[in-house]
Amino acid sequence: MSAADTAPDGPAFPYRLVATDLDGTLLRSDDTVSARTRAALDAVAGRGAAHIVVTGRAVPWTKQILADLGYRGLAVCAQGSQVYDAGSGRLLTSVTLDRRVAQEALERLEKEVGTVALAASRDGVDGEVLAGPGYRVHDGPLPYVPFHDRAEIWREPLNKLYVQHPRLGDDELAEAARAAVGHLVGVVMAGEGIVELLPLGLTKAKGLALAARRLKVRAAETVAFGDMPNDIPMFAWAGHSVAMANAHEELLAVADEVTAANDEDGIALVLERLLDGRDAPAAGAPVSS
Numbered sequence: 001m002s003a004a005d006t007a008p009d010g011p012a013f014p015y016r017l018v019a020t021d022l023d024g025t026l027l028r029s030d031d032t033v034s035a036r037t038r039a040a041l042d043a044v045a046g047r048g049a050a051h052i053v054v055t056g057r058a059v060p061w062t063k064q065i066l067a068d069l070g071y072r073g074l075a076v077c078a079q080g081s082q083v084y085d086a087g088s089g090r091l092l093t094s095v096t097l098d099r100r101v102a103q104e105a106l107e108r109l110e111k112e113v114g115t116v117a118l119a120a121s122r123d124g125v126d127g128e129v130l131a132g133p134g135y136r137v138h139d140g141p142l143p144y145v146p147f148h149d150r151a152e153i154w155r156e157p158l159n160k161l162y163v164q165h166p167r168l169g170d171d172e173l174a175e176a177a178r179a180a181v182g183h184l185v186g187v188v189m190a191g192e193g194i195v196e197l198l199p200l201g202l203t204k205a206k207g208l209a210l211a212a213r214r215l216k217v218r219a220a221e222t223v224a225f226g227d228m229p230n231d232i233p234m235f236a237w238a239g240h241s242v243a244m245a246n247a248h249e250e251l252l253a254v255a256d257e258v259t260a261a262n263d264e265d266g267i268a269l270v271l272e273r274l275l276d277g278r279d280a281p282a283a284g285a286p287v288s289s
Contacts, residue, residue, distance in 0.1 A: 013047035014274055016221040019076075019208055019234065020267060022055035022062070023191060024227035025244055028263050033069055040271040047275065050215055052076065054204050056190040056230055058121045058159050059084045059091060061129070061142050074214065078121065078159040079188060079198055079230060080207025083214075089125065093210060096123050096157045097185070097199050103154065105181040105197055106161065112180040113173070119144070119162035120153045127159070135164055136193055161197040170195055174229075188230040189248075196230075203233035223274070225259075225267050226251060242270050 018041065020026040026033055041051050051073060055062055058078040063086065066075060072087035081095040110116060117134035121127060130153060131137055131144040147153065153161075165173045174189040177197065181187070186198035212222065224231070224238035227247040235241035235254055243255035244266045252258060259266035 013044055013049045015223040015239065016049050017212060017215065017217040017223070018044055018049055018051045018271070019054050019222055019224040019238060020051065021226040021228070021231055021234075022053055022057060022065070024246060024262050025225050026053065026262070026267060027065075031065065034265055034268070036265045037268040037271075040268040040275070043275055044271055050217070052208070052211055052215075054080075054208050054224070054226075054231075054234060056188075056194070056196070056204075056228075057142075058082065058127060058129070059125050060127050063089070063125070074211045076204060076207035076211050079186075079190070079196065080202050080204045081159050081199065083207060083211050084125075091125050092214075093207075094123055094159075095199050095202055097160055097197070099154045099158060101184055101200075102158065102161055102197065105184040106163075108184070109163070109177055109180050113165060113168060113176050116173075117164040117166070118150065118153070121159045121162070123157040123159050127156075134166070135162070138193065159198075163195050163197060164193055190228050190230040204230060205233035205237035208234055208237060223270075225270070227262065242266075 028034060045051065053066065053071065054076040056079050059082050062075055062077050066086045075084045075086055077084050082091060083093040085092055117132060119129060119131040119135045121129050128145045130147045132147050137144050163173065168176065170189050170193065174187055174195045177187040177195065184200065186200055186202050188196050188198065190196055219237050220239040222238040223240045223242065224234050225242045226234060227244045229248050229250045231251055232254055241256045243251045243258050245258060245261040259270050
């Protein structure tokens with residue numbers, strides 16, 4: 001699963017870059033990558049294509065799982081704000097959220113919807129994620145640092161804010177945030193309980209374009225996989241887009257094709273088909289394993 005160039009050992013793969021989201025896409029529900037998917041990615045590398053991870057997770061929440069997977073290529077993290085070299089452990093690019101703008105956006109949002117529970121992702125390879133009162137943290141190994149005074153958030157550079165609401169669902173909260181503060185910050189729904197406020201104009205597509213330029217790969221030479229609305233810009237940028245069967249309905253509506261779920265080797269099914277030179281199934285056709 002390396003993005004390093006290798007000598008092709010068979011017919012050319014139709015794409016030079018395979019871009020995969022992490023949670024709900026490359027990773028199964030137990031945070032592992034199946035042997036079948038690993039084999040498919042290795043076969044793709046053998047045909048001269050690179051694999052790049054494009055995730056909403058910031059680098060501190062991404063680097064260990066990449067290390068566990070043996071991944072040493074580039075990774076686009078924090079919804080496109082960071083390009084990380086997993087091989088060297090270095091942050092190559094980083095876009096931070098203007099803290100004064102973020103404070104104004106938060107104030108305007110709360111005037112419209114009431115008090116929100118808040119978390120914040122600090123910039124850097126070792127940046128902490130701060131979680132405030134009432135914020136529902138997700139199960140698993142991802143570490144949070146609790147805070148009680150919001151002033152703590154603004155003391156260091158940030159990648160993004162996370163907001164949750166006691167009554168509004170994720171899609172409702174994201175829609176309300178776009179209406180109230182979409183002129184100040186970007187708003188994405190990236191998963192269950194994950195609505196994020198980002199630097200205005202920042203998307204996974206922006207980060208992926210930067211990384212692809214480093215790899216000397218064009219958008220048309222890229223196949224992208226994802227499962228959430230934050231993957232929509234990446235799908236618009238890539239030459240071919242594939243949604244997982246477990247994807248959000250907004251992403252399913254814009255995907256070029258739909259594969260099996262992340263727990264059912266959805267990525268491997270598509271890559272194996274492309275390796276064999278077979279065409280995509282007709283729209284609405286069942287995906288077989």
